[in-house]
Amino acid sequence: MSKGGGGLSRLATLPLLQRLASRGKPPLRLIGVARDHVTGSKARGEQLLAGRFVSGGEVVELQDLNWSQIDPATPVGAELHGFGWLRDLAAAATREKGAPLAEDLAGRWLLAHGAKVDAAWTPALWGERLLFWLAYAPYLLSRRDAEYRSALLNTAARASRHLAGTADEAAPGLPRITAWAGLTAACLLLSSGTARLAKAESGLSRALASAQYEDGGLMSRSPAEQAALVDRLGLLRAAYAAARHEFPQGFEDAGAAALAALHGVIMGDGSLGAWQGGNEGSRAALAALIEGCGFRARPLRNPRGWGYHRLSALGTILVIDAAPPPARKLTRSGSASTLALELSDGQQKLVVNCGGPGPHSAGLPEGLAAALRTTAAHSTLTLADTNSTAIQPDGSLGRGVEEVPVTRSEDNDASRIEASHDGYVRGFGLVHDRALSLGNDGKEIRGLDRLVSRGRKKIREDVPFALRFHLAPGVEAVPTADGLGALIRSPGAPPWNFRCRGAQLGLEESVIVDSAGTLRSTLQLVLVGEVSHLGAEIGWQFRRSS
Incomplete structure (x- = not known):
């Protein structure tokens, strides 16, 4: 790839680009440029300038990149085709560079995808692509090459017409949500x-109403997707500002509620909790998103559908998953994590879940990505080495937890929460409370896990937990x-x-x-024992030494 962009001048002379430039009803123009206030990764931007796109341990060489060979159905391919990397490029280089x-x-x-509707034209990819094309138009439309500029703008306009249907x-x-947000931005700009x-x-x-709980959390219950939702709505908010349109109050409320739910799963070190197949993510990227998205909100403490309840006191943060797993149609990586918890003291995480690779599972040993979704991979109770919600051979979630009643209270001494799930009732006749x-x-966490008999099912022999x-x-x-305690030390x-x-x-x-x-x-730490049909009770305590 020519460092000086000479390759683009040669591309502009090709007949295909000329045909793309003539489509639509010229002259097309931008009404404004959305300003992305979220700062990207300078390190990733410098890698781009050096000719490499790096994501999830994979490296794509940009020299003479053949877009036809970049599968948009793969995680790395989707990142490239979505053009979100423009944010990182801008963090590392001026427009001129x-x-x-x-x-x-x-x-x-x-040249590879502009002339035909193919795998790179999925609605979600076009929604993301339009959001970033419109936010970084100065980087994409800097040169005074009329045919290239017309080709890009006409393709964006054709994509918006395609998205409308x-x-x-x-x-x-x-x-x-991404598809409709990208279309809305294109209609504005x-x-x-x-x-x-x-x-x-x-x-x-409609897309927001069908995907977002009233408390702002996505129904997929994925913190990583929750961060992406805040990002999409923040970019859209910038498009409204650029078009000098008032941001609709419904979208403003959805963005603020989404940010509050996201805050609720951020631990003391500024990273995400590891829930629903995701990991802690990039602290720097999360901080940049919160700072630049344009919304402001306090952490959601008492969620409903989102389900991640947060207790905090003087720097100690405890988050518990107190809701059923997401519906199978909303996720490919749902986890059997009901009643699991994470704990941090200041910027030090103490108790975590094993987490997951997010979209990048290719680098993990075979079968491990599935194992990370099990109940045993989370900080909670497992009965007879089974999952509280079944994970099917095809990866989808099966039968298990259906109800998670929750009660909360606070007084001058402590904040308290009690929750239970019915995931073990069908197989063992026991509720986990x-x-x-x-x-x-902030110095003491007390816990009590109980297995309580319910229903007609009665286990005949003691079952290990x-x-x-x-x-x-x-x-x-x-x-x-x-054998009943441990001293926990951390840096x-x-x-x-x-x-x-x-x-x-x-x-x-x-x-x-x-x-x-x-x-x-x-x-x-693993607490083991056996439970009869009469139930069991396990008490535990974390207490800070100073």
Whole structure:
């Protein structure tokens, strides 16, 4: 690829680009340029300038990139085809320095995919692509090459007409929201699209209503998707500002509620909790999103559908998953994590879930991505080594947890939450009940896990259980001599003492998936015992030493 963008000048002379430039009703123009206030990754931008696109451990060389060979159905392919990397390029380079690369890649994309509706024209991809094309138009339309500029704008206009008829074909949830958001932005900022604005706004409103709980959380219950939702609505908000249109109050409310739900799963170190097949993600990217999205909100403490309940006191944060897993149609990576918890002290994570690779599962050992979705990979109770919600051979979620009643209370001493799930009723006739309290000084967490008999099913023989607390990487545990406690040491927080009753404490190896999607070794506290049809009760406590 020519560093000076000379390749684009050669591309512009090709007949295909000339035909693309003549489509539509010229002269097309931009009404305004949406300003993206979210700062990208300078490091990734510098990698782009050096000719490499890096994502999830995979590297794509940009020299003479053949877009026809980049499968948009793969995670890396979707990232490239979505053009969100323009944000990283802008973080590392001025328009003068970054535009030649952006224009060359966009020109090659037009040659490969601009003339025909193919796999790169899925509604969600076009929605994302339009949001970023319109936000980074100065990088894509810097050169005074009339045919290239017309080709890009006419293709964007044709895509918006295509989206007007296909956006609802996107999968429900974030993909459909993205499709309608991209169309809405195009209707605001492309001179040919203003007549379709009302339809686009109506479509986006429907997509949000069908995918977002009233408390702002996505029904997929994925923190990673929740962050993407905030991002999409933030980019759309910028498009309204650029078009000098008032941002509809319904979208403003949806964005603020989405941010509040996202705040609710951010731990003390500024990273996401590891839920629903995702990992902690990039702290820097999350901080940049919160700072630049344009919405403001406080953490959601008492959710309804979103289900992640948050207890916090003087720097100690505890989050519990107190809702059923998402419906199978809304996720491919739903996890059997009901009643699992994560715990942090200041910027030090103490108790975590094993997490997942997100979309980048190719680098994990075979079968491990599925294992990371099991109940045992989360900090909660497992009965007879089975999942609280079944994970089918095809990866979809089966029968299991259907109801999770929750009660919360607060007084001068502590914040308390009690929740239970029915995932083990069908197989064992037992309900798992978990009660938690966090002292108002942030120094003590008390827990009580109970297995309570319910229904006609009665187990005839005692069944083994295991109550797991996966520790964050770098956290050490030294068991006490009586086998009922451990001293928890970490590099970033004072020591904590752990005690338990009603089970035998052991220390085992574990793994977590870090923000880069790679495995890291760690430890887990495992409380084991047996339960009869009469039930069982396991008490435990974390107490900070100072």
